[in-house]
Amino acid sequence: MAAPQGLQALRKLLGPEGLIERAGGFGPYECDGLSAYRARPLAVAIPADAEQLGAVLRICHEAELPIVPRGAGTGLSGGALPHPQGITLSLARLNHILALDPASRTARVQCGVRNLAISQAAAAHGLYYAPDPSSQIACTIGGNVAENAGGVHCLKYGLTLHNVLGLRGFTAAGEPIELGSMAGALDSPGADLLALAIGSEGLLCVVSEVLVRLTPKPPEARCLLASFGTVTQAAQAVCALIASGLTPAGLEMMDQAMTRAAEDFVHAGYDLEAAALLLCESDGAPETVAAEIEQMRAVLQACGATRIEESRDEAERARFWSGRKNAFPASGRMSPDYLCMDASIPRARLAEMLAAIEAMQTQWGLRCANVFHAGDGNLHPLILFDGKDPEQLRRAEGFGAQILETAVAMGGSITGEHGVGVEKLSSMCVQFSRAELERFQGLKQAWDPAGRLNPGKAIPELRRCAEGGKLWVREGKLPHPELERF
Amino acid sequence: MAAPQGLQALRKLLGPEGLIERAGGFGPYECDGLSAYRARPLAVAIPADAEQLGAVLRICHEAELPIVPRGAGTGLSGGALPHPQGITLSLARLNHILALDPASRTARVQCGVRNLAISQAAAAHGLYYAPDPSSQIACTIGGNVAENAGGVHCLKYGLTLHNVLGLRGFTAAGEPIELGSMAGALDSPGADLLALAIGSEGLLCVVSEVLVRLTPKPPEARCLLASFGTVTQAAQAVCALIASGLTPAGLEMMDQAMTRAAEDFVHAGYDLEAAALLLCESDGAPETVAAEIEQMRAVLQACGATRIEESRDEAERARFWSGRKNAFPASGRMSPDYLCMDASIPRARLAEMLAAIEAMQTQWGLRCANVFHAGDGNLHPLILFDGKDPEQLRRAEGFGAQILETAVAMGGSITGEHGVGVEKLSSMCVQFSRAELERFQGLKQAWDPAGRLNPGKAIPELRRCAEGGKLWVREGKLPHPELERF
Structure with a gap:
């Protein structure tokens, strides 16, 4: 045909x-x-x-x-x-919640169901779906699976990978397959095809149905909002919190550029004199939260916090988070366009990385605001530029690629939770060796021999890397020069 | 050559x-x-x-x-x-702990390091490695990775998959590869090769080094030991505990055959009149544990527990667990040999499955004792037989295969945490469709085109399934008839 x-x-x-x-x-x-x-x-x-x-x-x-x-x-x-x-x-029309079982704490949903819709349906049973990407109002569980989406609470509650029990879908040839367990059994024999499919960016199979784990809604949540005089101190506080044995329900950082833009946008009441703000949350039983919040406060103080506010009620907690949650739209106040980068690094290198990004701003002649999942070491630098000027876009891409290269040099990764897509194809040549890239190629070949599912995404051709993918990164060349731009 | x-x-x-x-x-x-x-x-x-x-x-x-x-x-x-x-x-000589970083709560260890040795080394920092298979004194982290090992605490703390951040190793051709992040970064781009390697039973690569996540030792742990008059009631209590929103640190079940053998072996003080015992543990901050234990007690009582004991100190808690932890060796008291099965089913089907196993005892003319990770729905029926009688071994294998087939029919899986190996090759034909088995074959082909790593294990040849793998299972035929037995 x-x-x-x-x-x-x-x-x-x-x-x-x-x-x-x-x-x-x-x-x-x-x-x-x-x-x-x-x-x-x-x-x-x-x-x-x-x-x-x-x-x-x-x-x-x-x-x-x-x-x-x-x-x-x-x-x-x-x-x-x-x-x-x-x-x-x-997959927009496959948007039905097929089953919700409070006893086993699971929901079986079609791939086009929105992330937040699952939590809304589960709320009546005191349950919710834990991974909460910023786009959770709009994004679908199928997309979350394709990207292994995270969110502000994944430090404590895990990524999509840790909250999906089974997938139903089709191979490239249209044959039905089931991965993991759609009945919620613990294990599936053999290599972990479920985990392989999660985060595979639509290259291996098409998912139609997802069995997700639901989490009991914690009876209480409280948030600390801590100000720091330097970005370095804030980064050190992040490490100290984890080293103290705490696992905050959320641990987020914003630098001054970001808090100012966010404040202007949502009036969260942020301390605009602080070089960096940390949001640090505890959730669970009331007595646990009370004890954890005191321990968190002590660590933050010991690390030199200049001001610490504690949410007194849900409204105040929502206000603390409002600036963080609206950081991306708020960036529109700073610049006509922005490139939202996504990289992860070992937590201990946070301060060093932020200093490096500071220096890159001068080098590339562009501003950068920082907002990120600090507890996970997952950075989201927002590189500000004017898309009407192609020269600025080129520089923004070079700036972004250099951040990724620096992340790799620090033992980190060119992604955190946004995937590779077309954006980071060349950066894949920086991240992986030939032997490693061949493993990816082999996987793709094994699952989709004709290369029909989402071709040209996520896995670079070995030729690209051999012919200077790394160089393209360094020179800020387009990752996908063959694609027309409108 | x-x-x-x-x-x-x-x-x-x-x-x-x-x-x-x-x-x-x-x-x-x-x-x-x-x-x-x-x-x-x-x-x-x-x-x-x-x-x-x-x-x-x-x-x-x-x-x-x-x-x-x-x-x-x-x-x-x-x-x-x-x-x-x-x-x-x-890999026994690759047994060095290379680094232990309490600040990032990670340890970098060679593959031959014993599971328990990691926790022992981390203890000085108030940390431990959470997955705790029964064999943790002896088993190595490399083997844990190959099998995606679990343990009594994995209901709350996850499997090996959830506690390993990176792997270093070699392809079948001896090329070095790194999977996940050996620096402990959150994410690795592209398909999740780390998750793919974990549980791949030595078929895809050979692991030399593992970066594991360490967990803060909870300040307190307390255990309830509950007796039930019927196995069904105990199974219902397991479901009720989870449905109530609790996630016990351990939730284990033993039937009377098992408690009697264990009691005889270690004198744990078990209630030998109970048809089934549940061990239900809470750990964390003292105030959390106190609140959870009360909630657990209420659920167990509502489900008809005839007796509930609470551990008053660490010695008593260790005593409660001693029978469970020595269940396998204790089985030697009941029978010269046993086949330890491993299957997982949806938690809600526990009572039904135990009734089915009860009926199979008559059918196959063999006794079976049950001890298992009830919270995970991970069963470990111990089929008792005398290996000196080849006819008994044949029946034991048939009994085991029927348990696995029943698990699949219930939406469960032929494995929980022990892997497929050679034992369950034919049962793989029951679990998976041709399209699904072809995905496994393709993976193997992609990573190890010459088929040199652990050949003949974990993935059945399609021919085996076509030629009656399912039938072999039902007839209790040897899963690997070509292998010599001593």
Whole structure:
């Protein structure tokens, strides 16, 4: 079957409401959260249920059409960027909560269910779904699985990987598969295909259904908001908190550039004189929270906090968090565009990394605001630039790539929770050796021999690395020069 | 290079203390904890360090010699069973703790370090390594990684997967690789190769070094020992505890056959009139433990517990656990041999499964004692038989295979924490579809194209399944009829 016949078969299967073919209808599908990169697909398929999803995959398999699976499009590394000769597979209509079992603390949901919708449905039973990416109002559990999404509470409650028990879905050829246990059993024999699929960025299989673990809502949560005179002191306080044996429910850091922008945007009442703020939360039984908060306060004071506020009620706790949670939109106050980077480093290197980023601002002639999951060592530098000036975009990309290279040099990683997508293909050459990249290639080959699922994403071709992927990074060259930009 | 040249090269590399070639020296290497299966390798290589390990792998690669990696040999599914034409690779000499960093709560250890040795080294800092398989005195972290080992505390603290941050090792061809982050960074980009390697039973790579997460030792732990008049009531209490929002630090169940054998062996003071006992533990800050223990007691009482004892001190807590921890050796009091099965099922099906096992005792004419990680739904039925009677062994295997098949029918799994090895190859045909088994085959092909690492283990040939693997299971046929038994 050739591509035109494939499209014909999709038309017949999905009907007009299930297949967009007019370029005018592609608007919302041309990019994801990494909006600097745009492309148009051949068509957008929107199956109504898992059965149709399997059929779409089988048609695309026969017609040799590339497939780009897409959740809510909130991804930040271009993982859902359309393929010009391919089908964008929107999973938006697979949005039903199929079962919610408070006794086993699990929910079985379709891939298109929004992250927050799970917690809302579980609330009546005193339960919630723990991983809480910033985009949780919009992002879907299928997208969370594809990226192994985290959130402000993952220091204590784990990433998507630690909160998903089973997946149901399809291979590239449209054959049904089940990974982990959809009945919530502890283990699955053999290599951990469930863990392999989580974070695989749509390259290995298409997920239709997810069994998630639900967590009992802690009866109490309290938050400390601590001011520091230097970024270094704040970073040291982060290490000291962990070294003291505490595992805060959230441990976030913002530098002054960020707090000022956030304050301007949401009026969280932040201390704008502080060089850095830490948000440090405890949750659990009231007596545990009281004891932990005292221990946290003592550590923060010993590390030189100049001011410590404690949330007195839920409203105040929400106010403390409001600036952090709105950091990305607030950045619009500082600059017309920003590049939100995502890297992770060993916690002990935080202060050193922040100093390095400070120096890079001068080197690249661009400002950078910092907001991040400090407890996890997961950085989110926001590089500020004006996208109307292509020269500034080029510099922003070079700045970003240098941050990633520095993270690798510190024993860290070019990702934290946003994935590789198209954004970090060249940085993969910095992170991994040839032997390691060959393992990725082999995996892809094993699961999708025809290379039909999300081609050109996440795994760089070895040629790219050999031909100077590292150099491109250093020179701030586009990671995907072959893609048209609008 | 042919096999004799390969052996010659190994001799030169390792010297006489690093290579065993005499059949008389193979004794300790002929089997692992699944001692009904035995075989002799061509030779046993015992590299002194990671460098020699890499060199051994490169020689075996060139000489096309199969490799069977081996930790302490405590595995229970025959994963370390020698290959008659292959090299058993003992990792016993890679037993150094390389670094212990209390500030980041991590330890970097060689693969041959014993599980308990990590906790002992960390104790001075108030830390420990959480996963605690029954064999923790002897088993090594490399073996734990290969099997994704659990333990009595993994309900609260997770499996090996959740407590390992990075791995260093070699591909089948002897190329060095690093998976996850050896510096303890949160994330690693791309598909989760770290998670893939954990639990891969030595089929994908050979691990030389592990970065583990250490956990702060809880200041207090208290245990309840609850008696129930029926096994069903005990199983219902397990579900009720979880449904109430509790996550006990340990939640274990033993039936009467097991408590009587254990009592006879260690004098734990168990209630021998109870049809089943539950051990239910809380750990953490003293005030949390006090509150949780009261909540646990209330649930257990509501579920009909006929007697509840509470540990008053550490000595008493150790006594409560002594029977559980010695359950396997205690089984020697009931029968000359036992087959320790390992399966997991959804927690809600516990009572039903125990009734099914009860019925199978009559069907197969063999007794079975039950001791298990009830909170995880991870069963360990001990099928009692006399190995001197081959007919009894055949029936024990059939009984075991039927338990596994029943677990799959309940939405569970043929493994909990012991791996597939050679023991459960045929049961893999019951668990997985052709499409799913092809994913495993593809993975293996991608990582080890020549099929040199631990061949014949964990992943069944598709032919086996097509030719009646399922039938073999039902008929109690040997999972590996081609292997010689001693």
